[in-house]
Amino acid sequence: MAVSTHYVARAVECMARVAPVSYRRIFHGVGIYHQGVQFAIIVNDHLYFRADEYSRSLYEQRGMAPFRPAAADMVESAFYQVPEAVLERPAELIYWMRTAVEAAQNGYSLEQDEPYIDAPVRHLHAR
Template identity: 30%
Template sequence: MDRLDIEEMFSALGPVSIRRMFGGKGIYHQGRIIALEFRDEMLLKADAVSAPEFEAAGARRWAYEGKTGKPVNMPYWSIPEDAFDDAEVMAHWVRLAYEAALRVGK
């Protein structure tokens, strides 16, 4: 995704900053990381409060294979498909990501 696409996706929050990381991009709002773009997929931050909602919507949790061969679950989830066709639905998911980032900071 290019900068304009990312800014549009997160427009419900206001300005975001984009930084290169992990071979992808980190998306930040008000200094807190709220999403990662990795391997051409946008992944939103979630926590114990919001992860069940992501899971119920059919989103996938990002995991990678650790050194022991076991999966390491990360606090990032795919965006439910219906969000890509509806700005209000996308706004809901990006707000959940920001709320999770705020809770992590406490």
């Protein structure tokens, strides 16, 4: 899984025209953020926005596929591929970005599944 510098620069430039964004490398791709909220990823030179039960149909109506990690075929992803044409239309892009940020803000939190452990964390010391 590779991400080209050219694709990242193009995608970030298009998004930055409509709203402030930042990015950083994550695993085998790039995470895209708006005001500290990760709403998008770039993997294999494809842009994926965060979707939820309300916005998923927006992607499905355009025939866009969810992100599928190579190691997890059966995992349902919260990220859907963005049509390339959307990047070139600022009015449409801002709409898609807003729905993705909203989905990320209202999305599932890993902390909801974290069991509460009342014991202190102990660090292992080298012997």
